[in-house]
Amino acid sequence: xxxxxxxxxxxxxxxxxxxxxxxxxxxxxxxxxxxxxxxxxxxxxxxxxxxxxxxxxxxxxxxxxxxxxxxxxxxxxxxxxxxxxxxxxxxxxxxxxxxxxxxxxxxxxxxxxxxxxxxxxxxxxxxxxxxxxxxxxxxxxxxxxxxxxxxxxxxxxxxx
Numbered sequence: 001x002x003x004x005x006x007x008x009x010x011x012x013x014x015x016x017x018x019x020x021x022x023x024x025x026x027x028x029x030x031x032x033x034x035x036x037x038x039x040x041x042x043x044x045x046x047x048x049x050x051x052x053x054x055x056x057x058x059x060x061x062x063x064x065x066x067x068x069x070x071x072x073x074x075x076x077x078x079x080x081x082x083x084x085x086x087x088x089x090x091x092x093x094x095x096x097x098x099x100x101x102x103x104x105x106x107x108x109x110x111x112x113x114x115x116x117x118x119x120x121x122x123x124x125x126x127x128x129x130x131x132x133x134x135x136x137x138x139x140x141x142x143x144x145x146x147x148x149x150x151x152x153x154x155x156x157x158x159x160x
Contacts, residue, residue, distance in 0.1 A: 003098055003105065004118050006064045010057060011110045014050050021053035028148065035136070035151040036143030039063035057107035058092035059138075065096055065105075066139065072096040073135040073156055075104055095123065095135050133159045 024045060033041060042059035046052050058074055065072040072094055079091040093106040102123035109119040127133055134155040138147070142154040 001068055003065065003070065003096065003103075003120070006068060007061060007105055007107060007110075007118055007120070010046070010061045010064065011107050014046060014052065014057070014111050016053065016108060016112045017051035018053050020049070020051060021056060024049075025053070025055060025148075032146040032149070034144055035138040035147040038147045039066070039138055052108075052111075054092040054106075054108040057111060058094050061094045061105060061107050062138070065094065070096050070098070073137055076134045076136065076152075076155075077130040077132065079130075091130075093126075095133075127159050131160075135159075 028038070028041070039059045039062055042052070042056045043063050046056050046060050062072055062074050073096075075093045075095040076090050077093075078087040079089045080087055081089045093104050093108075096103055096105060103120045104123055104126040106119040106121065110117050113119075121129075135157045136151070136154075137143070137156045138151070140156060142151055145151040145154070
């Protein structure tokens with residue numbers, strides 16, 4: 001399968017629902033879910049609920065790209081908090097390599113837009129737009145750490 005075909009399986013028929021997605025995230029935090037378990041949990045969550053936020057869509061896409069043999073990581077950057085208008089919220093997407101080119105796939109943006117657009121952006125352009133980007137490997141050496149507390153302290157790579 002191509003990245004676009006995998007991407008389409010993640011976003012098709014889905015909705016963005018920050019409030020309900022945050023409830024799910026709070027449950028995951030409370031249960032100290034390990035980083036290595038989160039991609040599978042979020043893939044199943046999306047399948048059952050048909051809604052989510054950037055974390056859910058990114059984790060599900062990461063899992064499927066990883067299983068298809070792509071080099072990929074969870075990418076996190078800061079985004080504006082809609083209430084405080086400060087760069088204090090975290091936005092999740094997926095960094096991947098296709099051929100020799102690096103991209104960011106941002107499935108929640110497709111879902112928010114309500115169209116079947118394939119949101120993949122050349123990495124360098126995304127980096128220019130968003131500043132610092134942290135890459136994480138939930139299946140890597142720190143995958144046994146709780147995602148929301150310990151794991152996020154161990155980026156695989158940081159682009160400033």
